[in-house]
Amino acid sequence: MRAPVVFAVVVTWNRRALLEQCLAHLMAQTRPCDGLIVVDNASDDGTADMLADAWAGRATVVRMATNTGGAGGFNAGIRAAVQAGAERLWLMDDDVLAALDALQTLLAAEDGLASEGVTSAFLCSSVRSPDGHLTNTPEIDRRENVLGYPDWGERLDRGLIPVRQATFVSLMVSRSAVARHGLPLAPMFVWGDDTEYTLRLSRQAPGHLVAASRVVHVRATPGRLSIETETDPGRERLHRYLTRNVILAKRRHEGKGPAARYALSRLRMAVGLALKGRWRQAGVLVAGVMDGARFSPEVEPCPTS
Structure with missing residues (x-):
C-alpha cells in the first residue's frame, strides 16, 4: 500500500521561539512529513524574518495580512496543504512539541483501523503539559455497539479510544474528510473553532485518540479556559469569542436545548461576577451570549482538485 502524502500545518502568532522548537520537532520525525506549511498570522516579533532565513526551502509560509486567529489560520493552512497535494493534514499550534515518533504512530493506528474496515473521522495524539499533566483531553464518543453498550472500550487494549471532539493540538485529518466536511469556520477567530470542526467531522463516525502518539503542549496559561480564573487582562476579551463559539457548536451539533442551557449558565456566571464587582468580565460573557x-x-468548501 502506498504511503499517504502528509503535510504538517502549523499556525503561529508572535511566538517565534516556540515556533522554532515546534518546527525542529517536526523535522526530526521518524516518519518525515512530506510537506510543511506555516501560517503566520501577521506576527511582528521577527517570525517572518526567521522563517525566511532559516526555513526557506523547507517550509511553505502563508503570511496573513492580519491576525485571523487560529480559526482563520487553519482555514488558510488546510486550503494551502490540500492545493499542494496533501492526503493527510497534521494540524497543530506553534506551542506543540511532538514526540519524534508521533506522526509514525498516528499513521500506524490509521493502518490498523483500516485493516478492520474502519475509517476514523480524525486521529489525535495524547497531550500533556510540560510538567506531565494531561491536557486538551478529547471527549469520548459514547455511541453504542450492537448490544446497546457504549463502544468506547472496544480497542482500549491497543490504546485507541473513540472520541467525538478534539483540539488542534496534533490532529490528523484526511483530504477526503476535508472534501466532505469543508474547512474550519474562519469567522470563529479563536477558541472553540477546533471543537466545532471535529464535531462536524465526527457526525457519522468517531475520531480516535491514539494514546501512543504523544505531544507536549506548552500553553501560556495551563488549565481549562474560564473567565472566572483568567489572570491575563489581555485575554479577557477572547472569552467573548469562546462563549459565542460554544453556543454555535452546541446549536449545530447538539441542538437548541443544550445551546440554551449553556447560554443560561454563562448568564448565571455573569451575574455572579457582577455581584463580586467584576463588571468587565460579566459584560464579556453577556456580549458573548448575545x-x-x-x-x-x-x-466553506475546500476544492481538492
Missing part, C-alpha cells in the same frame, strides 16, 4: 444567538457563519 453574539451566540445570531452568529451563523457558513461552511
Whole structure:
C-alpha cells in the first residue's frame, strides 16, 4: 500500500521561539512529513524574518495580512496543504512539541483501523503539559455497539479510544474528510473553532485518540479556559469569542436545548461576577451570549482538485 502524502500545518502568532522548537520537532520525525506549511498570522516579533532565513526551502509560509486567529489560520493552512497535494493534514499550534515518533504512530493506528474496515473521522495524539499533566483531553464518543453498550472500550487494549471532539493540538485529518466536511469556520477567530470542526467531522463516525502518539503542549496559561480564573487582562476579551463559539457548536451539533442551557449558565456566571464587582468580565460573557444567538457563519468548501 502506498504511503499517504502528509503535510504538517502549523499556525503561529508572535511566538517565534516556540515556533522554532515546534518546527525542529517536526523535522526530526521518524516518519518525515512530506510537506510543511506555516501560517503566520501577521506576527511582528521577527517570525517572518526567521522563517525566511532559516526555513526557506523547507517550509511553505502563508503570511496573513492580519491576525485571523487560529480559526482563520487553519482555514488558510488546510486550503494551502490540500492545493499542494496533501492526503493527510497534521494540524497543530506553534506551542506543540511532538514526540519524534508521533506522526509514525498516528499513521500506524490509521493502518490498523483500516485493516478492520474502519475509517476514523480524525486521529489525535495524547497531550500533556510540560510538567506531565494531561491536557486538551478529547471527549469520548459514547455511541453504542450492537448490544446497546457504549463502544468506547472496544480497542482500549491497543490504546485507541473513540472520541467525538478534539483540539488542534496534533490532529490528523484526511483530504477526503476535508472534501466532505469543508474547512474550519474562519469567522470563529479563536477558541472553540477546533471543537466545532471535529464535531462536524465526527457526525457519522468517531475520531480516535491514539494514546501512543504523544505531544507536549506548552500553553501560556495551563488549565481549562474560564473567565472566572483568567489572570491575563489581555485575554479577557477572547472569552467573548469562546462563549459565542460554544453556543454555535452546541446549536449545530447538539441542538437548541443544550445551546440554551449553556447560554443560561454563562448568564448565571455573569451575574455572579457582577455581584463580586467584576463588571468587565460579566459584560464579556453577556456580549458573548448575545453574539451566540445570531452568529451563523457558513461552511466553506475546500476544492481538492
